[in-house]
Amino acid sequence: MTARAGAPSRHGQNWNGVNWPAVKALVYRMQMRIAKSVREGRWGRVRALQRLLSRSFYGRLWAVKRIRSNKGSRTPGIDGTRWRSSGDCWRAALNLTVSGYRAQPLRRVYILKKNGRKRPLGIPTLHDRAMQELFALGLRPCAETLADHHSYGFREKRSLHDAVKMTYIALATKVSAQWILEADIKSCFDRISHDWLLAHIPLPRAILGQWLRAGYMESSTLYPTDEGTPQGGIISPILCNMTLDGLEQLVQKGRNKKRRKLNVIRYADDFIVTGATPEILLQEIKPDLERFLAERGLALSTEKTRLSHINDGFDFLGHNVRKFNSRLLVQPADGKPRELLDKVKACLQRYRGVPFHVLLLRLNSLVRGWAYAYRRVVAKARLSYIDNQVFYLVRQWLHREHRSRSWAWLARRYRQRIHGRVDFCASYWRKDGAQRTVRLFRAADVPIRYHVKIRGEAHPYDPAHDAYFAQRTVHRKLVALADRIHMQSSSLRKLVA
Helix, strand or coil: CCCCCCCCCHHHHHHHCCCHHHHHHHHHHHHHHHHHHHHHCCHHHHHHHHHHHHHCHHHHHHHHHHHHHCHHHHCCCCCCCCCCCHHHHHHHHHCCCCCCCCCCCEEEEEEECCCCCEEEEEECCHHHHHHHHHHHHHHHHHHHHHCCCCECCCCCCCCHHHHHHHHHHHHCCCCCCCEEEEEEECCHHHHCCHHHHHHHCCCCHHHHHHHHCCCEEECCEEECCCCCCCECECCHHHHHHHHHCCHHHHHHCCCCHHHHCCEEEEECCEEEEEECCHHHHHHHHHHHHHHHHHCCCCCECCCCCEEEECCCCEEECCEEEEEECCEEEEEECCCHHHHHHHHHHHHHHHCCCCCHHHHHHHHHHHHHHHHHHCCCCCCHHHHHHHHHHHHHHHHHHHHHHCCCCCHHHHHHHHEEEECCEEEEEEEEECCCCCEEEEECCCHHHCCCCCCCCCCCCCCCCCHHHHHHHHHHHHHHHHHHHHHHHHHHCHHHHHHHC
């Protein structure tokens, strides 16, 4: 019997009726068992559990849901397929079988880099992405269990702020290392050796080999891929991390870590190595790093790899780290405020003739995101600078929109006093009939709260760390509540203080 027009399909009803908490719990239990087997060195059991997870219907459902909830699900591969409805997702889970699977070529797209060059991305089809996510469910516990303690990129429960905080911990004291080797791997994703991946990654060689050698389509032409893992694939960040895991042990094994002040801090393929003297870093550590990378088909970039002294400072992950009179300061890198202001100017140029509240909403999203990204470091002066510059840019925009009006007229119309402070404001009616007032967001209002770094050995697939992660979750919620109170009104801020 066919479904009536406008009625939900049977597949859509099945998808909407899935008990997702139960699905997530079952998948997580399997991942915990895989991580336990890795810790015990029982690799036969690891492969058996991975096989069981990749063929379970709950695992297939969870893989499709994770792909669907990702913003990248709107971007199709070479087949042009998109999952537009719940029924499409249910059918995708039914068709997600290992038997007879063949990976399709990637769709090649390019994004601009800061230096003007183009970075190639390979976009798999949604079916291939779901298949990668399905096998990644069994690979992540292995990667997390074997990962370096101070590796922070593309890992669960870890962030860029953890890497920056670890940099501060390693360099802040008077007896800390004074020299830093800034290392950058040349085209890391594009040059990883396929032979090394197939020999060391705990995945079925037939499946992994298809993803690595699928090739890519550009201008209706198929190009082969003989090396590297595509940027844009779901499983590529995990492969990159597992390729570089072992750097920390390489640097510290057989050396007096405390005396030579050796630390390795890595975020994806960007990492730094600290040392007591330049001779240790250049004559001992750097040759070992080059040999380690050469085994994996990689090499250090001669342009971006350099030796720096802490008093001269260096840039790492968008932050500048430097000592001033024996005091270490971590601040936004010099070019970061200018990048934000360039985005603000482009927004003001693009949003000409629009209602003022539409412009404020867009500007607030830009400024708020930048402010919260750098609230974990010494950034109060930069935040105030951003506010001043945005004020003058918005004022210029208003003068262009109302060329015959004076600033006094513009101020009366577009500025209001709220909670004792005059700001750019605009009122508008929402679709539900409620009236709302939006004000220009001030970056300097964001309180500076220094980040609490995650423990190096902690990861979410070890039950020994469950209480620790629960405590971090509670702390994060309390901090978010305190921030909301801080930014709501001055009277509440004084009451809480």
